[in-house]
Amino acid sequence: GAVVSQHPSWVICKSGTSVKIECRSLDFQATTMFWYRQFPKQSLMLMATSNEGSKATYEQGVEKDKFLINHASLTLSTLTVTSAHPEDSSFYICSVGRDEQFFGPGTRLTVL
Amino acid sequence: AQRVTQPEKLLSVFKGAPVELKCNYSYSGSPELFWYVQYSRQRLQLLLRHISRESIKGFTADLNKGETSFHLKKPFAQEEDSAMYYCALKGGGNTPLVFGKGTRLSVIA
Numbered sequence: 001g002a003v004v005s006q007h008p009s010w011v012i013c014k015s016g017t018s019v020k021i022e023c024r025s026l027d028f029q030a031t032t033m034f035w036y037r038q039f040p041k042q043s044l045m046l047m048a049t050s051n052e053g054s055k056a057t058y059e060q061g062v063e064k065d066k067f068l069i070n071h072a073s074l075t076l077s078t079l080t081v082t083s084a085h086p087e088d089s090s091f092y093i094c095s096v097g098r099d100e101q102f103f104g105p106g107t108r109l110t111v112l
Numbered sequence: 113a114q115r116v117t118q119p120e121k122l123l124s125v126f127k128g129a130p131v132e133l134k135c136n137y138s139y140s141g142s143p144e145l146f147w148y149v150q151y152s153r154q155r156l157q158l159l160l161r162h163i164s165r166e167s168i169k170g171f172t173a174d175l176n177k178g179e180t181s182f183h184l185k186k187p188f189a190q191e192e193d194s195a196m197y198y199c200a201l202k203g204g205g206n207t208p209l210v211f212g213k214g215t216r217l218s219v220i221a
Binding site: 001031032034042043044045046049077093095097099100101103105106 | 209
């Protein structure tokens with residue numbers, strides 16, 4: 001299966017700053033990557049579909065100007081949380097794959 | 113609308129007892145159904161998918177289209193089975209997974 005990494009694994013930032021999270025597909029050419037958010041003790045909620053070379057598709061209720069997604073290559077998608085606020089604190093997870101999805105280890109974001 | 117329902121938030125069973133984690137789905141079409149497991153401090157990983165009809169770690173799941181269910185079963189629970197279990201569905205093509213809310217399985221020694 002595909003090997004997916006995320007960086008950083010954990011980040012703490014001040015309110016109002018921006019944070020970039022990377023998702024790398026190490027051995028799979030991913031034209032599409034998915035970004036999920038997981039709040040404590042809750043399930044994964046799809047935020048957006050990242051498309052290589054084109055605009056991301058956002059789920060209803062997810063602000064595209066706040067969660068900027070860039071998918072510049074077949075192995076890298078980035079999620080930038082702009083002007084982060086404490087309510088953005090969550091676990092962000094990416095996945096790649098066609099029939100079977102392979103998940104990254106997640107990035108824990110804490111906004112103070 | 114696509115929806116996955118896992119009615120139990122927490123399921124506690126004794127070691128050696130049978131386990132059944134329930135999953136019902138709503139989808140207009142023929143979805144693919146999956147069970148994912150998340151052990152403590154580990155990433156989400158695939159446990160089963162309905163089209164492979166495999167038994168992984170003693171777990172099985174049968175897709176019942178009439179009841180729109182995909183319950184996960186194991187005849188004899190082990191302590192190492194304690195984890196979060198998520199049922200998920202996927203439409204055709206390069207579409208994302210839709211997850212249920214998850215069931216935490218706790219196997220008591």
